[in-house]
Amino acid sequence: MKPVAHSPAAERPSTPSPRVALERCYSCPLGLAAGVAEHRACPFVPREREAGAHVYVEGDTADRVWYIVSGYVALSRETSEARSSGVTWAVRRPGEMLGTEGLVSDTYRDSAVALNAATLCVAPRDVVDAWLGPEDSPARAVLQLALRTRCNEVPRRSCADGNATRRVASWLLDEAPSQNAPQIPRQIVAGLLGMLPETFSRALARLVKLGAIEIDRRTIRVVDLDALLRAAGEGEGEGEGEP
Known part of the structure; x- marks a missing residue:
């Protein structure tokens, strides 16, 4: 049975104070593009997701596009021949988009699950499509080509070159610029790095x-x-080598 992607318990309207919401929109690239500074409405509306909640499921109708305000979301693709079924291949973070394949495809290519409590701004696909402007504009043509290219790529996990300690150290250098690594479940990180959780712990x-x-x-x-x-x-x- 497929997991349910949208449920009232898992998705709730975000209710920050008007001042906090306004400040967030002024610094958000989507809010700026929508013209919130000129008092125009942004098509994206904030929603809260609990840890473990499905944002959407692979193969479902791609009827929404998402922007991550806070939290982390894991992507997995069961139909890929390059990995075992259901293995996480990527983690999306604040400032990144989800479900953009819906702008060039009818269904979601991946399953997306919130790894921790997350705030996601969401807009219906048809609203985003209209917001992006004329179909025959150069910007739309380039965007659609880029999205189709990304959809056709086979997702791969991080390179398995080097020993486990080196790979984990490299991941920390990439993911912990402020000294604290993101609070992503360690079994997820191990999968991304192509190693067992026990190997990750030893590293x-x-x-x-x-x-x-x-x-x-x-x-x-x-x-x-x-x-x-x-x-x-x-x-x-x-x-450093392995112990």
């Missing part, structure tokens, strides 16, 4: 031993960037 322990990071049950914090760079093979000297 984290190795990075702790090297003094590069500190960890607890919920967070991973970078405490020595130079040590992390060396472990990733990007600093002075050789990358």
Whole structure:
């Protein structure tokens, strides 16, 4: 049985104070494009999603387009021959879009699940389609070609080159620019990096031993960037090997 993508318990209208909502819209690229500064309405409306809630399901009618305000959303594609069924292949983060394949396709290509409590702005596909302007404009032609190209690509997880410690260190360098890694379930990260959760845990322990990071049950914090760079093979000297 397919999971239900839209349920009242999983999706609730966002109810921030008018001042907070207005400030957020003024700094949002979609709000700016919609003209909120000129008191025009944005077609995207905020919704809250609970951790574990499906945003949409692969194969369902692509009737909405989403923008991530806060939180993280995992994508998986059961029909891909490149991975095992249902394996997460990407994580979308704040400032990124979801479901844009609906602008060039009738169905969603992936299943999208909120990894934590998330705020997503959503608009009906036909509203977004009209908002984007004339079909024969150069901007629309380029956008549609880009979206079709992306839809035709076979999703791949992160490269499995290098040992586990090096791959985890490289992931932390990419994902933790402010020293704190995003709170994504560790089994999801392990899958993205092409390793077992146990291997991911051992690599984290190795990075702790090297003094590069500190960890607890919920967070991973970078405490020595130079040590992390060396472990990733990007600093002075050789990358650290497996214990």
